[in-house]
Amino acid sequence: MQHQSRLADQRQQAALRQQAAGARRAEQAQRAAERAQLAAERASEADRKRLEKAAADAHVAAQLAEVDDLNADLRGKYETLDSLLQATLDVDDFVDLEDLRVVVVHPPFGRPDLKRPFPAPTPIPDPPLPVKRAPEEVKSLFGKKKKEAEALAAVEQQYASDYYAWQAAVEALPARRAEQLQKHSEVEQRRLGQLTLETEKYEAECALRETEAAEQNEALDQLITGLGYGTADAVQEYVGIVLANSVYPDWFPVSHTAVFEPATAELAVRVLIPGPDSVPSIKHYKYVKATDEITPVAGTQKDTKERYAGIVHNVALRTLHEVFEADRRGLFKGISLELGTETTNPATGRPTYIPFVAVATGRERFEEIDLSGVVPGMTLEHLGAATSKNPQGLVPVAPGGVRRA
Template identity: 30%
Template sequence: MTSDLQSVITELESLLTVGTGRRPGLSFASLKRTVEVHPFDPGDLDKPTPAPRWDQFAPRPPGAFGRLLGGAARYEQEEAAARQKYEHRRTQYAATEVDRLRRLDMRRNAYDQKVSETAAEVQRYNTEVEEFERDIYSGDSDAVAQFFTLVLDASPYPDGFPHQTRAIYRPEAKELVVEYELPAQTVIPSKRHYRYVQTRDEIDSVERSIKEIKDRYARVVAQLALRMLHEVFTADPETIIEVATFNGHVSTKDRATGQPIRPCLISVSATRERFSTLVLTDLDPVACLKHLNALVSPHPYDLEAVRPVVDFEALLSQYKFVEGMDVVASMDSRSDLLKMTPTEFEHLVRHLFEAMGMKSWVTQASKDDGVDAVAVNEDPVFGGLCIIQAKRYSKAVGIESVRALAGVMEDKHATKGILITTSWVGKDSRDFATRHGRIQLIECEEVKYLCKEHLGLDVLISLPKPPPSRH
């Protein structure tokens, strides 16, 4: 238990060094998709059945003694009957072959059409990415704000850190203003360590001092500010940003009134030139903020607010802001899941499964507007590693997706696999999942139910046609 507490503290103390040690995980190349299709599967249609042979039907000729007893006449009758059966079977075989080749041709045409449609969709999407890139390089304020919001949202943080950002780009000043939701003070463990008391045969916890908690929280806030400024300047594709401003807020309740408040605990602005002189791996974050003339709450743990260097709310009358991915909070009561962006869908799926008890969520976008995720179910009996594949489809999910999930489960030694889709799966997929025993299929109607049950969201899935009946 003590080692777990120390691991949390170590993780919090290394926020800045970890952030500066990685390149931003977002690039225009990573946003693009490639055409990936499975090889054509003819099933058994590419294998003709053996043609009937005469020797399979021909009667056995009579011997010499048989001919003396009238066997020759009987043989001629049997041969004639066998010949008739043989010709009938040949006719059947020819018809069967014609039908096989027809079905093989239909299957090939359907495959070619799917490949063509997939390639066209990928091309359309990649064209939009290229247009997005051109808009950024031209200094379009909306595109620049959206790009850096994606960059900051893609940055990994410990559990308990919200991923809520808003960004505004001021092209005339080449300034990016970022408003970020800070973690609550409870991110600092209140326990320092545990000790065994032999006389009582009990384990006691030793509380962390209030001063230490306040100091550590102040360091977390300082590291976050510097890390985000670093990520902005590092991810800048062509020095679009000359000035970066960070405002850190925390959502909480006023201890005196119980009313919700969102004080600004830190506000710092830096030019690219000045920030480039900092050696982030060797400095003290709190001292560095003083060097940058940041406005920092003298008592951030006590929620003492400061006035931001740049007032984000005041800029809203001049610029359009781009908000990060707190999807659940921003969805209205009838949001259409099929109209969400892939990133929005990823965050919704994460929120849903976290509400259902999953932990240690790690995702990567799949090639088909879906999500591939690895999560941990902490249930002591039924828990373990869980592979989750989410498909934002408007048509049926093929059995190849279910088989692929089984393969990933085997590779990662997962105890369970879940395929969740906005559409439906066919009977073959359900039969496969039943035989496998550790795969759960969640289709459109159950998705809507789970969103309502666990997130309080009454969502819409506007499928072009109703899912087929299971009966």
């Protein structure tokens, strides 16, 4: 009993030791799991922060890229506005009116399929003559003659039936062929009818194009003739064509009107440009990271004022240059030009015209100037022009300030 008691005690102690060891292992596993969970949480947090940082960096990069685009667009606009005069110096502004002559080019006929006849149907062939087959041989000796007679009768009966069917088919053949031809004829008639309609429509469109071209060419001939005689209408129309070819940005439209006086051979031109509000007053754009905003940095009043004044002076000289260069016939001896803008009068609320430049110059005097190396404002002063002291501020020219150059 004592031995058994000791064995039981030993087994109990061993079990307790095993239980304690298991508890320790479980505790160790739990701690390991907690460490793993903590590591996982830390790793997840790090990944989240990494992703958040990457997203933030990408957003900043996108904002900076947008800033670059805005600044590139702004630079492009400023370069265009600052080079309005230079842009025309490499262009021959003469318009050869013969280049405006209309040569009619007709499109191809839209339904060529209607010109192809519908294929004729395959003719219905004659039915083959029936063939009388030989009766089957009777091999049995019993009742042979009777069976041979029956076989022969069956052959004759079948032949007669085949013959009557053939005869009926032959008799029906003309009607079938006529019906086939009739259907083909109907299809062809529909095709020809549709072809007639489409041809008439096409020829009418061609005739209209020919008529319109003839009218335009006749008007062109009258313009060329009138220009040869120096008539006011022809000269004004030609100048309108020349100035219509003067390309300005869509966002800075410039319009012109011209009046020619044959008695003095002088052309009066009025140029209308957009107001100061159409020209950006921004120096550049920048991204403010603290507020996550793209904001414009305003240019100085001096830069804005000088830029708009430069535009005014450039457009005035450009117009004089284009018109004089285009007049190879020497139809006008001089040009009087007025350039301004339209705005709303704050006192009346109505549209009002404000002149910025008034200049009159003769051809010879103007053609002495090399426009590729001038300061436009000084050139206008050299020509005796009256110019606004502050076009940006919508200050008009002083009345009576023009001197004939």
